[in-house]
Amino acid sequence: MQKFKIFYTLTGYQLTWLACVFGEKYFLNLGIYIGIIYLAFYFHFNKNKKRLLLICLSIAFPGYLFDSMMVYLSIYQFNSPEVIGILPSWMIILWLSFSTLFDEILVFFKKYQLLGIFFSIILGPLTYYLGEPIGIIFINEISTFFTFMIIFWFLLMTYYLQILLKYL
Numbered sequence: 001m002q003k004f005k006i007f008y009t010l011t012g013y014q015l016t017w018l019a020c021v022f023g024e025k026y027f028l029n030l031g032i033y034i035g036i037i038y039l040a041f042y043f044h045f046n047k048n049k050k051r052l053l054l055i056c057l058s059i060a061f062p063g064y065l066f067d068s069m070m071v072y073l074s075i076y077q078f079n080s081p082e083v084i085g086i087l088p089s090w091m092i093i094l095w096l097s098f099s100t101l102f103d104e105i106l107v108f109f110k111k112y113q114l115l116g117i118f119f120s121i122i123l124g125p126l127t128y129y130l131g132e133p134i135g136i137i138f139i140n141e142i143s144t145f146f147t148f149m150i151i152f153w154f155l156l157m158t159y160y161l162q163i164l165l166k167y168l
Helices: 003-026 030-045 049-072 090-102 106-110 113-129 142-167
Strands: 076-078 137-139
Touching: 003 030, 003 090, 030 049, 030 090, 049 076, 049 090, 049 142, 090 106, 106 113, 106 142, 113 137, 113 142
Parallel strands: none
Antiparallel strands: 076 137
């Protein structure tokens, strides 16, 4: 993979994440706008658009459903005035942006699956947990939160490494 594409993907996702999280607090909808721009450019310059769409939907859909379930069960809640269903509107953009990492960057973990799963179960829950001091998320059940988060991120990375990479 080209170094520029790696840089662009990591930077684009990180800017989208920052804009969604901090934009929610200080600049309403900033994350949505930046995320749409990032996703449009990423899609435009991607050579295998069908594969990209399948990966994005295969990662973003379960992630959005998981977050919806966690909010529905009152394990955590988002502090957001704009919601679609029961989640903030920016979560759709954030999940789609996150899924671009699975297109080419996280393929690296195909050879290091245990390391990929380890990072997933550590960094996934930690990313959510760090939203609490910012005031974006309120965790009501901390032990249940970490239990479900670890299980979800384990399953998501395993699903990616064992199923998606073999068929896409």
